[in-house]
Amino acid sequence: MVSKHEIIEYGNEMPIKISIQNIEDMSRHWHSSLEIYLVLSGSLTVMFEEDTYKLSEDDIILINSNQFHEIKSSNTVAAVLQIKQSFFQQWVDDNTYFECNSVLYHDRNKYLELKKLIARLVHASYNVTEHKSLLIIPLSYNILYELIYNFRIFKADTSSKNSKNLKRLKGIIQYLNDNYAENITLETIAKREYLSASYLSHFFEKNMGISLFNYLAGIRLRHAVADLLHTDLTIEQIAANNGFSNSRYFVSTFKKEYGTLPKQYKKEQKLLNVSENGTKSLQPMLVLKQQDFLNKLGEYLDKNSKNELPEAKYPTRLIVQSINTTMKKQLLHHSFKTFTSVGRAKELLYKNVKEHLQELQKEVGFQYIKFHGILDDSMMLYNEDRNGNPYLVYTYVDDVLDFLLSIGLKPLIQFSFMPKLLSEDSDKTLFYNPVIISKPKDYKKWVYLITELTKHLLKRYGSGEVRTWMFSFWNVPFLSYIFSFETNEITYELYRITRNCVKECDPLLSFGNPSYGSLDFCNSEFYDFLDYCKLHDCYPDFYNIHCYPVKTSSIGSFPTLGKNQSEDSEKDTIILSDDPDYMAHSIEDFKNRIQYYPNLPIYITEWASTSSHCDWLNDTCYRSAYIVKNILDNYDEVESFGNWCLTDILEELPMDNEEFHGELGLFTCHGIKKPAYYAFTFLNKLMDILVDKGEGYFITTNGQSDYTILLYNYHHVSPLYAQGILFNVTFNERYNAFVNPSSLDIHLTLTHVENADYIVTHHVVNRESGSAFDEWVRMGAVPLTDEEEINTLKGRSMPRITKEQITVTNNTMAQFALLHPHEIRLIQIKKAEYSPSCYRP
Structure with a gap:
């Protein structure tokens, strides 16, 4: 071409x-x-x-x-x-x-x-x-x-063409590119160059190896392909807009180059993200594209080369002086504890998932839990008799909900996914262990399903209890996401029908919008949905959103020095955002856009450092620092921050034999706690009154004489890694995703502190302590083969704890901490309730 x-x-x-x-x-x-x-x-x-x-x-x-x-x-x-x-x-x-x-x-x-x-x-x-x-x-x-x-x-003669010929060719080619859509003739160009038409034709073909008009046809074809893929113009319009004499000539030229007709080519390009069995591709969100073609270059990048990039000779130094502990800034509600999550309802029937969730509840204690698939066939809820009449079996649903309530968790009942007997197209599936994302073939039976399930919940658990739960319809079913129906209008209608069914059973039940993601907060899609709600009097009771730090990027070329993206790229993929403050900016953007609609509570029911289920950084200290930074930066800005998700036992992608394969869970499949788990246990120890906060620190008090300080040293991934280019990142060398991260030296001086004896406890998670992945690498980075090895790794992957006793005599307390890259550190300061002599031999 x-x-x-x-x-x-x-x-x-x-x-x-x-x-x-x-x-x-x-x-x-x-x-x-x-x-x-x-x-x-x-x-x-x-x-x-x-x-x-x-x-x-x-x-x-x-x-x-x-x-x-x-x-x-x-x-x-x-x-x-x-x-x-x-x-x-x-x-x-x-x-x-x-x-x-x-x-x-x-x-x-x-x-x-x-x-x-x-x-x-x-x-x-x-x-x-x-x-x-x-x-x-x-x-x-x-x-x-x-x-x-x-x-x-x-060489005696290094140029095959003299400069005059090159200059003439450049002028001709520039003219062709500037005027390709016009009716260009050989005579017109010859006149511009003061040449005969025959000489011009011979000159161009001799120097370029192609006839002038074949070259021009190629230029026209390139522009026509862009119109074909990115507009809804007809073949006739595309041909006319790009200089082809008629559509027949355009089709003939196109087929000669691409071996197929334009309409078929466009169809094939649209189907690139759809697999052969009709299921939607997992690529766009669940598996961010990681490309290892730079691995060879990484081999050439020796250790000295890696270290030659700019690096501070001394640690970054943050000094915060004279923090007046009597100046209470804010009463904290700890909204990060509103939501936790598991993959789907069926997983809550598994013994090990239950154990993981019980342990998390014991150490942190969340209020709500989000999961998918309460309606899909794995829960065996929806059935039909031989005459096609529907009936429901609640056994598994009751088992799941009984368990959740027993450990203090209330559910977000998300009505998804479609039972096979009720689906219009049962081949429209998603995930390795598939769920059906088809619309119902019979809307009356859908109404029966939603209504009867809601009545059952009210009867079994009581209206007083169920009114404290939350309800919603589907998971991001809009066209820009992989869970979508054929049109957004189907989504709107099914949302309205489902909401009204629930409200008719009990109008005080809380029903939110179908979840929506930060990837498209700037688009009109969600706000078109809200306009529909206004028109049909079916506004949600709360906003239900996701926040994954990803963005679309053109593939086919990659950013070059001094440039952003190739203007000629034709396909989009999902990559990590290069914005370290993506969550803060997304929340701000959403609040600004939503101010023209009802003022409702905002729940982030899903978020993580990536949407990818196989990002190696999910297992590392980076993830814990990411969680702490974003929670502290946005503390109580919305009603919830629902981390996705509890455990690596997910059935959306095939299971992996590697213990640390980059899944999103806080626990590995064998129940080993990752650094991300400790991010939440550290956050849970914060007290209820904010004293001060800044980049890298967050200071709280109980209003008496005790303090809790949470520190973090966050570093964002390199621009290459954000684009999905691994370069010198390997399975064991995952921290090569960062460019020379530096340590952080934090000096905090607290004033107006009561003179007394204090016990100061430091809890540390970094690559040396509290990181199961790093400990596994130190063990030899070979697969764990038995329970003893798993338990050994668990025991060796606990946060480091150090304690000291200090005496405050001048109402001033200084705290110093040198944080390694990606480290999180919790400092608990408690007034001693015993004589110092009790602490000495």
């Missing part, structure tokens, strides 16, 4: 540009810059005027300035290095030619240093945010030196 003539732009006076690209086919073209391709995956064919070379993974090739070349790609991802002509020309003369082609010379050592330099350049380019040029420019000189020293040769 013809690409337009490449004009390489360099920002901020950079002499060099590095990018990671999904390479597309490019017709014959040239540019003044030097260009180097290092193939990371797939294969790449580069065609010069007389020679053709096929490159495989780890091959490298250099394209010289003004050298005509054509590229054919086979699912190729490459590191592409482009060096500005003015940069290298000051060091070489016009007869210099670089011959760097690993297909020709198979001595891999010859290219090793150049690959190392490219790896260092990628590492610095994508991971450094401030004063980047101070690193990039020296590396640029090193790369140029390596090229001159090892790859320079001399």
